[in-house]
Amino acid sequence: MDTPDRAAAAAAASARAEDSPLFSFIDSLSPIEPLKSAYSAGSIQAYQSLNITSISSIFTSPHDNAQKESKLSKSSFAEFSESEVCANENKKNKPSKSSNAVRLFACTSALTQATHKVTSSVSEGTVAPTEGSNDLPQPGQFDTGSPDHNTTPCHGVRSDLKQGKCRKLQAFQTAKTNTSEKRKCLFSTEVQLLDGCQPEKLNDEILGCEWDDLISATSGELIAYDEDHKGVQLAVSNAESCGFLLSKLTGDGDISDRTHPSSSTQTYYRELLMEEDQPENAQLIPDGEKIISSEEIQDNLYEANGSIPTGYKVEIQQQRGMRRRCLVFEATGSSNRIVQKESVMDLSVSTCKGKNPVQNHSNPGKTPSPRVLRGIGLHLNALALTPKDKMVRQDSIASSLVPSSATQQELHGKLLSAGENFVHPGSELLELQMDDDCSAGVFLGNDHNSSQSNSPQKKRRKADNGDDGEACKRCSCKKSKCLKLYCECFAAGVYCSEPCSCQGCLNKPIHEEIVLSTRKQIEFRNPLAFAPKVIRMSDAGQDTGEDPNNTPASARHKRGCNCKKSSCLKKYCECYQGGVGCSSNCRCEGCKNTFGKRDAAVSTEAEEMKQGGEEAENCGKEEENDLQKANVQSEDHPFLELVPITPPFDVSSSLLKPPNFSSAKPPRPTKARTGNSSRSSSKAPQAVHSRKFSKIADTGLNEEMPDILRDDASPGNCVKTSSPNGKRVSPPHNALSVSPSRKGGRKLILKSIPSFPSLIGDTSSGSATNNSESTFNTTSPLALGPS
DNA sequence: GAGTTTGAAACT
DNA sequence: CAGTTTCAAACTC
Numbered sequence: 018m019d020t021p022d023r024a025a026a027a028a029a030a031s032a033r034a035e036d037s038p039l040f041s042f043i044d045s046l047s048p049i050e051p052l053k054s055a056y057s058a059g060s061i062q063a064y065q066s067l068n069i070t071s072i073s074s075i076f077t078s079p080h081d082n083a084q085k086e087s088k089l090s091k092s093s094f095a096e097f098s099e100s101e102v103c104a105n106e107n108k109k110n111k112p113s114k115s116s117n118a119v120r121l122f123a124c125t126s127a128l129t130q131a132t133h134k135v136t137s138s139v140s141e142g143t144v145a146p147t148e149g150s151n152d153l154p155q156p157g158q159f160d161t162g163s164p165d166h167n168t169t170p171c172h173g174v175r176s177d178l179k180q181g182k183c184r185k186l187q188a189f190q191t192a193k194t195n196t197s198e199k200r201k202c203l204f205s206t207e208v209q210l211l212d213g214c215q216p217e218k219l220n221d222e223i224l225g226c227e228w229d230d231l232i233s234a235t236s237g238e239l240i241a242y243d244e245d246h247k248g249v250q251l252a253v254s255n256a257e258s259c260g261f262l263l264s265k266l267t268g269d270g271d272i273s274d275r276t277h278p279s280s281s282t283q284t285y286y287r288e289l290l291m292e293e294d295q296p297e298n299a300q301l302i303p304d305g306e307k308i309i310s311s312e313e314i315q316d317n318l319y320e321a322n323g324s325i326p327t328g329y330k331v332e333i334q335q336q337r338g339m340r341r342r343c344l345v346f347e348a349t350g351s352s353n354r355i356v357q358k359e360s361v362m363d364l365s366v367s368t369c370k371g372k373n374p375v376q377n378h379s380n381p382g383k384t385p386s387p388r389v390l391r392g393i394g395l396h397l398n399a400l401a402l403t404p405k406d407k408m409v410r411q412d413s414i415a416s417s418l419v420p421s422s423a424t425q426q427e428l429h430g431k432l433l434s435a436g437e438n439f440v441h442p443g444s445e446l447l448e449l450q451m452d453d454d455c456s457a458g459v460f461l462g463n464d465h466n467s468s469q470s471n472s473p474q475k476k477r478r479k480a481d482n483g484d485d486g487e488a489c490k491r492c493s494c495k496k497s498k499c500l501k502l503y504c505e506c507f508a509a510g511v512y513c514s515e516p517c518s519c520q521g522c523l524n525k526p527i528h529e530e531i532v533l534s535t536r537k538q539i540e541f542r543n544p545l546a547f548a549p550k551v552i553r554m555s556d557a558g559q560d561t562g563e564d565p566n567n568t569p570a571s572a573r574h575k576r577g578c579n580c581k582k583s584s585c586l587k588k589y590c591e592c593y594q595g596g597v598g599c600s601s602n603c604r605c606e607g608c609k610n611t612f613g614k615r616d617a618a619v620s621t622e623a624e625e626m627k628q629g630g631e632e633a634e635n636c637g638k639e640e641e642n643d644l645q646k647a648n649v650q651s652e653d654h655p656f657l658e659l660v661p662i663t664p665p666f667d668v669s670s671s672l673l674k675p676p677n678f679s680s681a682k683p684p685r686p687t688k689a690r691t692g693n694s695s696r697s698s699s700k701a702p703q704a705v706h707s708r709k710f711s712k713i714a715d716t717g718l719n720e721e722m723p724d725i726l727r728d729d730a731s732p733g734n735c736v737k738t739s740s741p742n743g744k745r746v747s748p749p750h751n752a753l754s755v756s757p758s759r760k761g762g763r764k765l766i767l768k769s770i771p772s773f774p775s776l777i778g779d780t781s782s783g784s785a786t787n788n789s790e791s792t793f794n795t796t797s798p799l800a801l802g803p804s
Numbered sequence: 805g806a807g808t809t810t811g812a813a814a815c816t
Numbered sequence: 817c818a819g820t821t822t823c824a825a826a827c828t829c
Contacts, residue, residue: 589810
């Protein structure tokens with residue numbers, strides 16, 4: 018009897034309790050919302066399950082999560098966004114913990130703030146993210162999760178797109194619900210910021226521009242950055258979840274997104290905006306709100322919306338703009354901001370295009386660069402290897418990363434957790450990412466990778482050849498998980514990236530801790546494990562062996578090779594590979610090393626060893642390696658003198674100068690054998706440069722160079738070299754990289770790079786507690802170095 | 805592209 | 817520390 022009454026009462030009570038207000042609100046909303054909420058909830062769950070990172074991040078910030086879930090489940094994102102956005106604008110600062118949605122909005126707020134600030138410095142962008150938007154970092158992590166850096170970019174894009182979709186959905190729902198107020202709130206922020214002038218335009222333009230930027234950024238810097246930071250995971254997961262939902266709702270395909278994200282996408286979008294946008298705009302907005310059209314175009318690309326009413330589209334676009342802004346902001350604050358300004362001014366898509374190029378330049382074809390950057394993160398060596406462009410990017414990135422240590426730590430924690438999660442095979446996302454990462458992003462990579470070569474071997478060979486590859490070789494590890502010296506990437510202190518064909522790769526930003534810990538172990542076992550095997554000054558002819566004169570051979574193999582059958586005439590021989598002559602350290606049999614036979618080397622080495630030892634002591638352990646190398650070089654000197662070094666001076670000098678490398682050790686000690694063994698040893702790297710220069714000088718090109726070199730060689734160098742980063746590595750690389758001939762040097766240099774030192778230093782100084790930091794630092798230093 | 809060779813790295 | 821195994825690059829076909 019009572020039961021029915023109770024049941025009814027309970028039902029009523031529950032209904033009331035749940036949300037008299039909320040419930041009514043929901044009712045007011047179109048039926049779709051329930052779906053939406055359902056999706057959101059479902060998506061969240063699924064997404065959590067799927068995306069480890071996101072989960073981790075969520076967990077990291079329980080508050081946020083709780084908020085998110087509650088908010089999401091309860092109300093549409095619109096509400097949430099409203100409150101958040103408004104609050105953000107007012108407060109501007111929000112805890113990094115904010116939920117995904119919060120983050121997204123926070124991003125928008127940050128963007129708006131950025132617009133106010135006008136300054137486009139990347140640092141700001143980075144800072145903002147730390148406060149309110151961790152979005153950037155997260156995606157990166159995710160991406161990192163994906164073995165292939167390439168994939169990461171894709172992920173980033175996806176996330177963005179997805180987020181955009183999500184927002185669209187939200188907007189769409191909101192529109193249906195007629196929650197104009199909410200919209201206003203969301204947009205109001207933008208409008209206020211922008212001047213309230215045709216927010217749509219702004220959004221559109223911004224979006225368009227940002228989109229381009231995003232794309233570029235995603236392909237390049239952003240993604241890398243994100244990965245490095247590791248914060249983004251949540252955002253990504255959210256984005257994906259949203260995207261998933263959206264895809265279901267709209268039935269659109271992510272494919273478009275994926276396809277376009279590639280470098281070409283920017284242009285593609287631009288074109289689309291130019292052409293397609295207008296017509297759509299005309300429909301949507303009679304006035305020349307072409308900007309909107311651009312968004313639509315994007316929408317079309319992403320979603321192929323036809324389902325969404327124009328009105329809705331407009332709103333959606335705005336929201337997208339929000340996201341995009343975030344992304345853009347993150348990616349490149351300056352460009353974005355500029356774009357915004359322009360857009361505010363009056364901008365047409367064209368303007369956006371014009372500006373985008375800047376970012377585009379960085380990104381465009383260089384999906385690989387991001388990878389490099391990531392790799393760099395780990396080691397200075399990577400930086401050294403990386404081209405100048407990369408260097409710069411890194412710097413910017415680094416700066417961005419630097420901003421909030423706290424956030425980094427958090428990120429770290431997230432990463433760690435994420436990494437663990439990642440390992441878990443549970444989520445599809447993970448698998449995909451993993452695949453991408455390890456296997457060269459077959460999946461995502463298609464777009465990004467397509468441009469680049471796909472076959473790892475080819476890549477590797479290319480790298481070997483020296484063209485691009487110098488910077489990084491690509492491994493194809495199968496069993497080592499890229500956590501052993503077998504892995505060239507790992508040995509070089511670089512994260513595995515697209516070109517790698519490795520399997521089960523753990524040498525990724527996501528697994529940064531693992532990588533670092535493994536490294537430490539290896540270093541503990543063998544302090545010189547990551548030290549440059551060979552100090553290479555000039556690679557010139559090594560492989561080619563074309564010009565004996567060019568043989569760089571300045572450096573010698575530290576450990577020495579143990580060749581028996583190769584007679585030190587093949588790449589099997591590290592000495593030969595490094596383009597250096599065999600030294601007394603070598604235990605090779607039948608040495609025929611064209612760069613210098615062991616017998617000859619032995620005597621000199623002994624001397625140099627002594628000298629080197631002294632210098633090493635002076636300069637530091639790290640330098641020891643260099644010293645040895647220097648010693649080796651001394652032996653080589655004859656060659657050097659004989660052979661003019663081709664590498665252009667300017668280039669080398671410029672390379673050397675780069676901030677990161679400033680102190681970098683010059684890989685090759687120029688020291689003349691005669692001379693100052695001690696000096697040479699300390700400065701080996703510089704010596705190398707000096708050598709080349711000296712050679713050049715000898716040739717008559719520069720007289721000054723020698724002096725400079727000498728100066729470099731001077732103790733001052735030692736001090737510099739002592740610098741944790743072991744810049745020495747980078748400089749040489751630069752020089753080397755510049756010179757086409759030098760192939761072998763690359764790897765060697767990388768290895769030699771003291772990046773490890775930094776790590777070691779970190780570890781030593783930072784102990785376990787700082788592991789995350791240390792890792793970060795290590796990474797950051799590379800990037801940070803410039804800062 | 806698959807298989808072999810080679811020597812370093814890792815392991816015992 | 818030496819010997820053995822494992823591994824991935826280098827090389828060959």
